[in-house]
Structure formats: structure tokens, C-alpha cells
Amino acid sequence: MxxxxxxxxxxxxxxxxxxxxxxxxxxxxxxxxxxxxxxxxxxxxxxxxxxxxxxxxxxxxxxxxxxxxTVPIRNGTIPHEVVGQFGAAKVLLRPAYPGTGVIAGRTVGAACRIAGVKDILTKALRSTNPLNLARATLDGFRQMESPEMVALRRGKALEEILEVEDVEAR
Missing domain, CATH: 3.30.160.20 (Double Stranded RNA Binding Domain)
Incomplete structure (x- = not known):
């Protein structure tokens, strides 16, 4: 869309x-x-x-x-777990299976939906100030690496990285 x-x-x-x-x-x-x-x-x-x-x-x-x-979205979710932080606000972002939906509070959920993430699990830790939580969520998105970036950094083929992800998902 x-x-x-x-x-x-x-x-x-x-x-x-x-x-x-x-x-x-x-x-x-x-x-x-x-x-x-x-x-x-x-x-x-x-x-x-x-x-x-x-x-x-x-x-x-x-x-x-x-x-x-930019958020690296893969199969409607994020590629890996990450903790974003801004000031006293901290937010945990976890990938979820297809069909889970956006499990998040109002602030973090809005950021995820507008980014185009369909399935994600989140938890706001420490401060719940809306501005700081939104910025902590963006910090988490900034820290994410797509499988392509991981493969390039490790000097491996993309198939090797995706193979490891598939084994961990089972």
C-alpha cells in the first residue's frame, strides 16, 4: 500500500x-x-x-x-530483539510470529504501526513519558540490523545467516 x-x-x-x-x-x-x-x-x-x-x-x-x-521489516516483524533507550525511558522490542499483531502500549504501538510492522511484542520499562518512549522506540529501530547487514558485517553469505535464524525459530 x-x-x-x-x-x-x-x-x-x-x-x-x-x-x-x-x-x-x-x-x-x-x-x-x-x-x-x-x-x-x-x-x-x-x-x-x-x-x-x-x-x-x-x-x-x-x-x-x-x-x-528506517526499520528493517522481515515477514511483517522485526529481525531480532532489541532494547531502545532515551533518557529514563526504556522499551523492549521483540519479533513475533505472523498473526500475533502489535502487542504494545499506545505510544510504542503507534510508532510500530506507522512504521509498517504487523507483528511485534513490546514492553515499556522504567519511565512511561510519551515523548521519551517514542524516542526510545526509534532508538531501538536504529539499533536493528537486517540479515543482509549482519551477513555483510560477518563476511558470510546471506543464506548462512537465514539458515541460522530458521533453526533458532524452531
């Missing part, structure tokens, strides 16, 4: 009303955390801040599209 680059898939994760105290009183704005991507292995997290929520969302989408991460 190809998407147009000018219409990215996106999901608003968090909306907070923030204020700045000035001598004239409080200046209120909205901070919005958005996850955006193409649904085909690329996802990013962005933050937008504005007096009105729709403007903040648009800023967040633009910010997310500037910081896209």
Missing part, C-alpha cells in the same frame, strides 16, 4: 498545554507529539508547539518527517 510523500501516515501521541509566565500574565500554548511515517519501514517522531492545536500538529508532522528512521 503505497502512500504519497506529501500525505504521510501520522498519529498524535500527546497533547499538553504549556504556559510561559510573563509580566502581562500567562502565555498558553499547546505542545503536540506526533509519530509520522510512510507505512513501509520509515518512521519519525516530531514535536510541534503553537497557540492552536492544528498548527502544532502540522509542525510536529514536519519535524517527524525531517527525522525519519
Amino acid at each position: 503505497a502512500r504519497y510523500s506529501d500525505q504521510p501516515a501520522n498519529e498524535v501521541i500527546d497533547i499538553r498545554r504549556v504556559g510561559k509566565v510573563t509580566k502581562g500574565g500567562k502565555r498558553l500554548r499547546f505542545r503536540v507529539v506526533v509519530v509520522a511515517g510512510d507505512g513501509e519501514g520509515r518512521v519519525g517522531v516530531g514535536v510541534g508547539k503553537s497557540v492552536e492545536i492544528p498548527q502544532a500538529v502540522q509542525q510536529g508532522i514536519r519535524d517527524a518527517m525531517k527525522h525519519l528512521v
